[in-house]
Amino acid sequence: xxxxxxxxxxxxxxxxxxxxxxxxxxxxxxxxxxxxxxxxxxxxxxxxxxxxxxxxxxxxxxxxxxxxxxxxxxxxxxxxxxxxxxxxxxxxxxxxxxxxxxxxxxxxxxxxxxxxxxxxxxxxxxxxxxxxxxxxxxxxxxxxxxxxxxxxxxxxxxxxxxxxxxxxxxxxxxxxxxxxxxxxxxxxxxxxxxxxxxxxxxxxxxxxxxxxxxxxxxxxxxxxxxxxxxxxxxxxxxxxxxxxxxxxxxxxxxxxxxxxxxxxxxxxxxxxxxxxxxxxxxxxxxxxxxxxxxxx
Amino acid sequence: xxxxxxxxxxxxxxxxxxxxxxxxxxxxxxxxxxxxxxxxxxxxxxxxxxxxxxxxxxxxxxxxxxxxxxxxxxxxxxxxxxxxxxxxxxxxxxxxxxxxxxxxxxxxxxxxxxxxxxxxxxxxxxxxxxxxxxxxxxxxxxxxxxxxxxx
Numbered sequence: 001x002x003x004x005x006x007x008x009x010x011x012x013x014x015x016x017x018x019x020x021x022x023x024x025x026x027x028x029x030x031x032x033x034x035x036x037x038x039x040x041x042x043x044x045x046x047x048x049x050x051x052x053x054x055x056x057x058x059x060x061x062x063x064x065x066x067x068x069x070x071x072x073x074x075x076x077x078x079x080x081x082x083x084x085x086x087x088x089x090x091x092x093x094x095x096x097x098x099x100x101x102x103x104x105x106x107x108x109x110x111x112x113x114x115x116x117x118x119x120x121x122x123x124x125x126x127x128x129x130x131x132x133x134x135x136x137x138x139x140x141x142x143x144x145x146x147x148x149x150x151x152x153x154x155x156x157x158x159x160x161x162x163x164x165x166x167x168x169x170x171x172x173x174x175x176x177x178x179x180x181x182x183x184x185x186x187x188x189x190x191x192x193x194x195x196x197x198x199x200x201x202x203x204x205x206x207x208x209x210x211x212x213x214x215x216x217x218x219x220x221x222x223x224x225x226x227x228x229x230x231x232x233x234x235x236x237x238x239x240x241x242x243x244x245x246x247x248x249x250x251x252x253x254x255x256x257x258x259x260x261x262x263x264x265x266x267x268x269x270x271x272x273x274x275x276x277x278x279x280x281x282x283x284x285x286x287x288x289x290x291x292x293x294x295x296x
Numbered sequence: 297x298x299x300x301x302x303x304x305x306x307x308x309x310x311x312x313x314x315x316x317x318x319x320x321x322x323x324x325x326x327x328x329x330x331x332x333x334x335x336x337x338x339x340x341x342x343x344x345x346x347x348x349x350x351x352x353x354x355x356x357x358x359x360x361x362x363x364x365x366x367x368x369x370x371x372x373x374x375x376x377x378x379x380x381x382x383x384x385x386x387x388x389x390x391x392x393x394x395x396x397x398x399x400x401x402x403x404x405x406x407x408x409x410x411x412x413x414x415x416x417x418x419x420x421x422x423x424x425x426x427x428x429x430x431x432x433x434x435x436x437x438x439x440x441x442x443x444x445x446x447x
Contacts, residue, residue: 267444
């Protein structure tokens with residue numbers, strides 16, 4: 001009897017250790033950190049990464065005006081089936097923002113979803129996309145954010161139900177969904193490859209336009225086919241060539257102006273995406289259009 | 297027994313009234329038709345600004361005049377309470393509109409101002425038209441961002 005108890009206890013310990021092992025936060029490896037630290041960062045290039053990455057869309061204050069130098073004070077709410085996530089302050093404020101973060105801290109947050117204290121971030125922060133960015137882009141991005149106005153705002157806590165309050169469990173989710181390769185594979189023209197980088201690594205279009213499986217991971221088999229709106233209102237449209245039926249020019253102009261070919265005007269969560277896309281170069285908007293047309 | 301039939305009839309009557317209301321609410325139809333006319337005219341100045349259509353001063357001015365007048369249409373009977381997308385089918389108007397009517401009105405006023413600026417310059421050439429169309433589009437987007445649900 002006692003033996004059985006010891007055995008069961010041992011199993012539980014093993015399972016616990018296994019869970020602990022599986023869910024441990026894993027940062028960038030030493031070689032990547034060494035490369036990262038040796039880079040020269042350019043805030044001007046970082047501005048391009050910032051707008052392509054859509055940071056202002058989530059991290060500016062709710063209802064903030066379009067601004068060249070947005071205040072990343074946080075506070076916007078994102079309703080999901082797991083609860084409400086609230087974007088934190090990522091302005092360069094030393095105490096309330098990320099002003100004192102080292103470059104490795106920032107890169108581990110952006111590309112591995114790990115905080116400077118070693119906790120997992122929730123994937124409401126789309127680091128599974130940013131994981132595909134270049135180290136140079138991440139260094140440039142941090143240099144640009146350092147030029148933005150600091151804010152001492154403190155965003156409220158996320159409103160989540162147990163067990164989602166337990167950050168360690170995100171490690172399991174990451175083991176499944178973090179570190180995936182590009183979705184669009186094959187022999188790509190330089191333009192489509194640029195579009196793929198913009199769409200899959202930076203602009204995270206799939207976070208809204210691709211449906212999710214029951215664990216909240218993107219269903220890559222239904223890439224960009226449209227999805228229920230996480231906030232519960234209506235559907236986010238599909239943007240595959242079949243679903244959209246738009247020309248390259250139609251797509252590029254929509255991203256610039258928000259005008260559909262019928263001259264309706266983009267709304268909902270797409271409005272902020274368009275405000276950011278309007279700041280890219282025409283060549284980059286064309287590349288995104290070329291990428292969308294290369295799907296299927 | 298004599299009471300039953302009228303009661304049943306009145307319940308049925310209510311039910312059909314409800315169904316008619318759900319499919320075609322005249323206020324919802326009117327405001328959607330109004331927005332369709334906005335798009336119809338934006339298509340002219342928007343296509344010119346985007347280079348999809350050659351600039352034509354007369355056509356641009358006509359569309360801009362239309363937008364000026366359309367955006368002055370009184371909204372009084374178009375937004376009755378209870379016509380949000382949480383209460384009825386067939387609309388994308390979000391309940392937040394009625395929670396902050398001042399903000400909604402301010403966004404309509406911003407649209408009127410943008411339409412007025414467009415009207416003032418629409419006939420003055422493409423370089424004058426472009427930024428004014430951009431401004432008008434931004435006024436449409438600002439309201440759709442906050443007040444219109446996804447399809």
